[in-house]
Amino acid sequence: MKLKGENIGLPGSYNDWGNTGDKAFDGDITTFYDAAGAEESWTGLDFGEERKIASIQYSPRLLGIGIYEGHEYELFHWETDRWRSLGKKIAKGQTVEFKVPRRSLFYLSNNTIKNKGQVSFFLEDTLFYYN
Numbered sequence: 001m002k003l004k005g006e007n008i009g010l011p012g013s014y015n016d017w018g019n020t021g022d023k024a025f026d027g028d029i030t031t032f033y034d035a036a037g038a039e040e041s042w043t044g045l046d047f048g049e050e051r052k053i054a055s056i057q058y059s060p061r062l063l064g065i066g067i068y069e070g071h072e073y074e075l076f077h078w079e080t081d082r083w084r085s086l087g088k089k090i091a092k093g094q095t096v097e098f099k100v101p102r103r104s105l106f107y108l109s110n111n112t113i114k115n116k117g118q119v120s121f122f123l124e125d126t127l128f129y130y131n
């Protein structure tokens with residue numbers, strides 16, 4: 001059973017990127033709490049009444065999910081019979097932008113931690129990857 005309550009704790013997130021304390025309780029293991037500061041950071045739930053909790057489940061932050069500032073990313077595009085690199089970029093925040101051909105298959109590789117992303121299909125002229 002999912003715990004429900006009002007999110008409490010220190011406000012904000014690192015660089016105001018939106019990874020606030022409520023993300024620790026949203027049930028989505030690809031989101032996370034990334035505190036605004038390294039000292040005395042915490043998050044929690046106020047149930048409004050005393051509750052007995054029999055067990056909890058915890059999933060650590062998944063390394064390689066999302067875009068990390070300072071990491072090098074390389075975007076590949078399927079071309080007839082092979083994957084072709086469309087270039088490398090260093091993330092300056094939680095997004096990476098590439099100019100891409102239309103109607104193609106792509107995958108994004110995090111070269112810093114050697115993690116390949118999922119193959120995706122896009123119709124756009126510009127491709128953004130968000131955390």
